[in-house]
Amino acid sequence: MITAVRIPGSLASAAEYAAAGGWIMAGGTVVMAQVNNGSVDASELISLRAAGLSGIRVADDMVHIGATTTFREVAELEFLADAVRTIASPSIRNLATVGGNLFVPQPYGDFAVCLLALDATVHIAGSGENRAAKVGEPLARGEIVTGVSFARPAAGTWFYRKAMRRKLNSAAIVAVAAVVHTEGGVVSSARIALGGVAPRPVRAVSAERVLVGRWLDAAALDEAGAAARADIEPFDDAYASAWYRTRVLPVHLRRAVLR
Amino acid sequence: MAIRRGRGYAAVNYPTGMNLGGDPSQALIHATTTGTFVVSLSSVDLGQGLKTVVAQCAAEVLGLPYGNILVDTADTDTGPHCMGTFASRGTHRVGNAVIMAATEAREVMLAVAADELEVDAGDLETDGSGFVQVKGAEQKRIHITDLALAAHFKQGRTISGRGIFLKEKNDPVPETGEMDPDSCQAHACTVAVVDVDDETGVVEVVTMYNAYEIGRALNPATVAQQVEGGAWMGMSHALFEATEPYYPARSHGPADFSEYLMPTAADIPEQHSAILERPAESGPFGAKGIGEMTANAPIPAIANAIYDACGVRLTAMPFTPERVLRGLDALTGG
Amino acid sequence: MASTVVSLRLNGRPAEFLARPGTSLLSSLRDSLGLMAAKRGCAQGGCGTCTVLLDGRPVMSCLVAVETIEGASVRTLEGVAADDGRLDAVQSAFLDGFATQCGFCTAGMIMVAESLLAGNPDPSRDEVVEAISGNVCRCTGYASIIAAILDAARRKREVDVV
Numbered sequence: 001m002i003t004a005v006r007i008p009g010s011l012a013s014a015a016e017y018a019a020a021g022g023w024i025m026a027g028g029t030v031v032m033a034q035v036n037n038g039s040v041d042a043s044e045l046i047s048l049r050a051a052g053l054s055g056i057r058v059a060d061d062m063v064h065i066g067a068t069t070t071f072r073e074v075a076e077l078e079f080l081a082d083a084v085r086t087i088a089s090p091s092i093r094n095l096a097t098v099g100g101n102l103f104v105p106q107p108y109g110d111f112a113v114c115l116l117a118l119d120a121t122v123h124i125a126g127s128g129e130n131r132a133a134k135v136g137e138p139l140a141r142g143e144i145v146t147g148v149s150f151a152r153p154a155a156g157t158w159f160y161r162k163a164m165r166r167k168l169n170s171a172a173i174v175a176v177a178a179v180v181h182t183e184g185g186v187v188s189s190a191r192i193a194l195g196g197v198a199p200r201p202v203r204a205v206s207a208e209r210v211l212v213g214r215w216l217d218a219a220a221l222d223e224a225g226a227a228a229r230a231d232i233e234p235f236d237d238a239y240a241s242a243w244y245r246t247r248v249l250p251v252h253l254r255r256a257v258l259r
Numbered sequence: 260m261a262i263r264r265g266r267g268y269a270a271v272n273y274p275t276g277m278n279l280g281g282d283p284s285q286a287l288i289h290a291t292t293t294g295t296f297v298v299s300l301s302s303v304d305l306g307q308g309l310k311t312v313v314a315q316c317a318a319e320v321l322g323l324p325y326g327n328i329l330v331d332t333a334d335t336d337t338g339p340h341c342m343g344t345f346a347s348r349g350t351h352r353v354g355n356a357v358i359m360a361a362t363e364a365r366e367v368m369l370a371v372a373a374d375e376l377e378v379d380a381g382d383l384e385t386d387g388s389g390f391v392q393v394k395g396a397e398q399k400r401i402h403i404t405d406l407a408l409a410a411h412f413k414q415g416r417t418i419s420g421r422g423i424f425l426k427e428k429n430d431p432v433p434e435t436g437e438m439d440p441d442s443c444q445a446h447a448c449t450v451a452v453v454d455v456d457d458e459t460g461v462v463e464v465v466t467m468y469n470a471y472e473i474g475r476a477l478n479p480a481t482v483a484q485q486v487e488g489g490a491w492m493g494m495s496h497a498l499f500e501a502t503e504p505y506y507p508a509r510s511h512g513p514a515d516f517s518e519y520l521m522p523t524a525a526d527i528p529e530q531h532s533a534i535l536e537r538p539a540e541s542g543p544f545g546a547k548g549i550g551e552m553t554a555n556a557p558i559p560a561i562a563n564a565i566y567d568a569c570g571v572r573l574t575a576m577p578f579t580p581e582r583v584l585r586g587l588d589a590l591t592g593g
Numbered sequence: 594m595a596s597t598v599v600s601l602r603l604n605g606r607p608a609e610f611l612a613r614p615g616t617s618l619l620s621s622l623r624d625s626l627g628l629m630a631a632k633r634g635c636a637q638g639g640c641g642t643c644t645v646l647l648d649g650r651p652v653m654s655c656l657v658a659v660e661t662i663e664g665a666s667v668r669t670l671e672g673v674a675a676d677d678g679r680l681d682a683v684q685s686a687f688l689d690g691f692a693t694q695c696g697f698c699t700a701g702m703i704m705v706a707e708s709l710l711a712g713n714p715d716p717s718r719d720e721v722v723e724a725i726s727g728n729v730c731r732c733t734g735y736a737s738i739i740a741a742i743l744d745a746a747r748r749k750r751e752v753d754v755v
Contacts, residue, residue, distance in 0.1 A: 002615030003594045005660045025658065029638055032656040033515075035615050036636035045615060047661040072650070089727025091644050091651045091705070163459070165499070165580075167525035168726035171517065238504055238511045238518035244460075244581040251260075251458045306695025306732055480691045484733060488694065491734030516639030516729060524722045524735040 002035060003043040007050050011125055011146060014051045019127050019142030022046040026068050026097040029088075030104055053099070053146055064149040067099030071111070074098060079158050083114050083177065086162040089169045099145045102135065106195055107171040107239060110162060112136075113195035116203065117177035118150040136200050153179045161256035162195070163248065165239050172196030173240045174249050176256035180216065187211045187220075192253070197232040197245050204228040207253065221257055225250020260458045264465070267563025270448040273552035274441030275542075277346040282426040284348075285339035286356035288317060288364045289419035292411045294389070294403035296321060296364065296418075298330045301338035302353045307550065308481040309349045315477055316354045316543050320361035321368065322385025323403060347550030350477065351442060354543030355424035363420030368403075371410045371418060375401050443539035445547040446472045449490065449556035452528075453564040455571075457587060460580030462565055464494050464528040467557060472535040474547030479534065482549055486532045489553020494528070495521045496554065497561040501577050520577075597660050603628075604672025612659045619643045619654040622669060630670035630700040634729070641728030644701035645669045651705045653727070670700040673707060682752070683707055686745035687738075694732035701728045706742045714750055718743065 006022060008014040018024055023042035025031040026049075034040045053068040056077065065074060071093035075084040087093060087101075087110050101111040102122065115122075116135040124131050126143035139145070159178040164170035175195030181188045190211045192204040207224035214220040228249055234242035276282045287299040298317050304310040314328040321327075332338070341353065366380075372391040373380040376399060384394050392400030401409075410416045431438040450468040455461070469486050476482040499520040504511055513519035538545020558576070566572050571586030596611040603626070610625045617636075622628045622645070631654055634642035638653040645654045646668040674680050680688065683706045693699045702725060709716055709724045716724070721742045730738060 001594075004614050005597075005658055007661055028656050028658055028661070029653070032617060032658055033637045035658075036617065036655060045658065047658060049661050085723070088638075089641070090724060091641060091653050091727040092638055092656075094647070094650045094652050095656060165520050166523055168523050168723060169517075170520070170523075236505065236511055238501075238513040239520070240579075241505070241581060244584070247584060248459050248580075306693070306697075308694070484691050484694060484737060487736055488732045488734040492731070515637045516635050517637070521729060521731075523726050524739060525726060527735050530734070530736065 001043060002040065002045055005045045005047060007047045009050050009052075011051050011053065011144065014046055014048055015126055015142060015144055017044065017046045018144055020044075024048065024144060026100040027070060027095040029092050029096040030100055048099070048144070054097075058152070061152045062149060063152050064147055065098050066147045067145045068097045070094060071096050071098070071101075074111070077152075079153065080114065083110065083160040083162070086110060086164070086168075086175075098148060102145060102148075106197075106199055106201065107173070107175075107237065109201065110172060110175050110195055113172075113175050113193045113201040114160065114177045115148055115150065116193035116201045117179055117191055118153065119179075119191060120148045120150040123147045123149065154181070157181050159256045161252055163252045171237075171239050174245055174252040176253050178256060180211070180257065182216050185215055187214055187216050192224075192228070194228065194232065194249070197234045197249060199233065199235065202231050202233075204231045204253070206230045216257065218254055218258060221254040222250055225253040228253060263455045263457055263568040264452065265455065265564045265566065265568025266450060266452050267560050267565070267567050268448060268450040269556045269559035269563060270446070271552055271555045272444045272446050273347065273555070275346075275351045275443050275445065275539075275548045276348040276426050276441055277342075278429060278440040281428040282342055282346075282348060282352060284341040284352040284356045284424055286313075286353060286360045286422040287339045287419070288357070288360040288422070289417060290364070290368070290407050290410070292407055294323075294407040295327055295329050296323065296361075298328060298357055298360070299338055300330065300332045300353060300357075301335040301341040302332055302349060303344045304330075304332060305344060307344070307349065307485065308478060309344065309353065311481060312350055312477045312546075313353055313357050316357045317361045319544070320358050321365050322387055322391075324387070324389055327389065327403065347445075347548045347552065349550070350546050350548040351542055352424045352426070354477070354546060355541075356422040358422065358543050359424065360420040360422030363422070364418055365420070367410075367416065367418045367420070368406065371414055371416055372401055372406050374414060375406065375409050442541040443474060443547045445474065445549060445552060447552055447556050449493075449560040451557060451560035451564040453561060453568055455565060455568040455583060456580075457569060460583035460587070462498055462561070462578060462580070462583060463526075464498070464561060464564075466529045466531070467494070467560070469530065469532040469553075469556075470535065471532070471549060471553075472537055473549045474539040474542045475536050475545040476534050476549075477544060477546050482534055483532055485549050486534075486553050487530050489551075490530060490557045491522065491527060493554040493557030494561065496576060497558045498522070498577050498579075504579075599659055599663055601662065601664070602666040604668055614660070616659050617655050618645070618647075618657040618659045618662065618667065621659045622654065622667075628669050628671050632697055632700060634697065638727075639729075640698075641701045641705075641725075642698055644704045644728065646704055646708055649708060649711070651708045651724075651727075668704070668707070670703055673703065681707075682748040683710065683742070683745040686741040686748060690737050690741035690744060692733065692737040692741035698728055698730040698732075702730070702738055702742075706745060709742070710746050710749060714746060714753070716743070716746060 022044040207228035210224040310330040632642035634640035
């Protein structure tokens with residue numbers, strides 16, 4: 001039963017409440033659903049709405065997104081617009097935040113998959129010192145994500161595809177986010193993140209190893225996709241089975257890159 | 260890797276009403292002092308448009324504008340009895356009951372007018388815009404508002420009517436099994452065109468063609484809605500919905516509308532619908548009704564289209580991408 | 594567990610009400626303010642029947658903790674028609690296009706359409722489809738709703754030209 005909703009006006013104040021055991025809430029799209037069905041353990045909610053954590057800053061090619069920035073705003077970053085529009089629905093995206101998306105389990109959490117592919121830094125504040133971490137690292141009690149930052153990928157190097165059971169507003173069967181550099185058509189580096197195929201976003205390191213030094217073509221991608229099966233821990237859920245996700249992973253990797 | 264297109268069809272005969280202990284509905288009509296005719300029912304309009312077609316039936320029989328009819332389905336405690344809104348029975352049973360009630364009310368209405376105009380009731384007609392007038396001498400007329408006021412405050416009469424439609428219980432002939440449990444049957448056929456992605460098993464319904472023979476389309480707009488909405492529901496059952504996705508295991512049953520899959524506006528096919536009318540003797544103005552049947556034919560039509568597209572014969576719903584892929588594997592021995 | 598006094602600008606007028614901790618905007622609208630157009634379909638953000646406009650943008654009101662939107666502007670279906678009851682272009686288009694059956698999704702659909710057309714007077718069919726992708730309809734199969742929203746856009750453009 002919720003006994004209070006705190007709306008701290010600063011990060012420091014929010015961190016204090018969090019250290020005291022309050023339940024952090026950004027956009028509310030996950031937490032309020034839990035409140036509505038009575039499954040929130042904590043009795044105090046801490047809304048980050050007024051803590052000054054929203055906004056997008058771009059300087060040189062570094063992008064910094066505040067943790068409470070909504071996906072509606074993130075879609076203004078052109079290269080991410082297509083990816084953002086696969087997340088839930090517009091009425092959810094007007095509320096849901098980048099920070100919150102880091103902590104939802106797969107097959108949700110598509111933006112975390114993007115951030116993993118982008119090698120994003122996750123900025124964390126708490127009662128101790130501020131620190132930087134990578135996507136997927138756990139937080140200590142009382143810590144709050146304040147934002148994420150990453151280098152904007154060069155034109156033509158960013159790839160994203162999310163296979164879903166329906167065309168819009170549906171969770172990932174397989175999500176592929178990748179930054180792939182080529183020189184003269186040969187892959188010089190690849191950073192591939194997968195969603196929907198493990199409890200957390202995963203790096204398809206086996207696929208990356210196959211691709212480096214190869215032409216970026218269907219044959220290489222098929223081989224990379226098959227290799228990527230070593231990197232996943234697929235599960236059954238209401239959307240698809242582990243068998244199915246494993247089976248179509250290479251297809252969606254290929255289609256993500258070759259469109 | 261290919262997108263394979265296929266076409267399939269299925270047809271359905273759909274009975275109106277039910278048998279059980281007999282299938283009745285009642286209706287009462289009375290005029291207010293200013294000429295609104297209230298149709299009292301216990302029947303429920305869930306959004307299928309029963310109140311609309313009932314008002315149309317009453318208006319048609321009374322010879323009054325649709326706007327003069329007020330349908331009141333407020334209270335099953337106090338309203339005239341109805342078995343309920345199911346078995347695609349609403350238009351047929353309730354429509355017939357309303358026609359009967361309106362027929363009686365019209366007789367009284369004309370009798371009141373006859374007294375006011377000092378003519379024979381048999382010489383009167385309604386003009387459809389609210390007037391009761393003398394045939395061949397339209398300037399001799401009275402408006403329904405004045406007529407209703409006269410009935411209440413001058414003549415001391417109630418302009419009202421009672422109606423009931425009963426389809427009697429029908430038992431089979433023991434020797435032959437012959438029986439007559441329904442009042443009429445509507446017929447439909449759906450042709451579905453699908454694309455099957457043979458690398459992912461994803462089925463997309465591209466187009467659905469629907470032909471429905473329903474006796475009479477009392478309201479063509481709501482009929483078209485029912486056909487399209489039902490076809491969507493059929494497609495949803497065929498390709499998406501499951502409460503036990505791993506049946507007979509009960510695991511991973513959907514817990515919310517994110518997990519309980521239903522196609523969005525982005526997943527709908529193009530639809531083309533044709534309505535045919537062969538009036539049923541027993542129906543209100545010949546209508547047979549068009550209810551649950553609209554979700555039926557699309558499902559086997561889609562199954563047949565999948566078979567046509569890629570040779571996979573699926574017999575368990577939903578026809579998920581996994582089932583299609585496993586079917587393709589079985590065909591290629593893979 | 595004291596309630597909070599929340600003030601909003603609701604359908605153009607100031608509104609003030611009590612909210613217990615953790616109450617959603619949807620619950621406040623329906624249970625405290627008597628505004629029943631927004632529906633409680635799932636309380637999980639998955640159906641869209643609770644959609645209202647928050648500072649002009651469509652949101653799932655079941656997922657908004659009402660205490661966190663103190664002072665915001667909220668618009669519901671009850672605030673769409675003119676004060677004299679005249680229906681607006683979206684409402685008229687829905688009616689004329691038979692784009693409703695049971696009506697449960699209708700309030701949410703109309704609010705999404707209001708917001709879409711305010712920012713985009715000439716949306717493509719794809720844009721309409723994306724806008725309503727969070728709104729479940731069980732009855733119509735969506736085609737009549739899409740057509741009604743495109744029709745409403747056309748009606749509004751004609752009025753503006755005149």
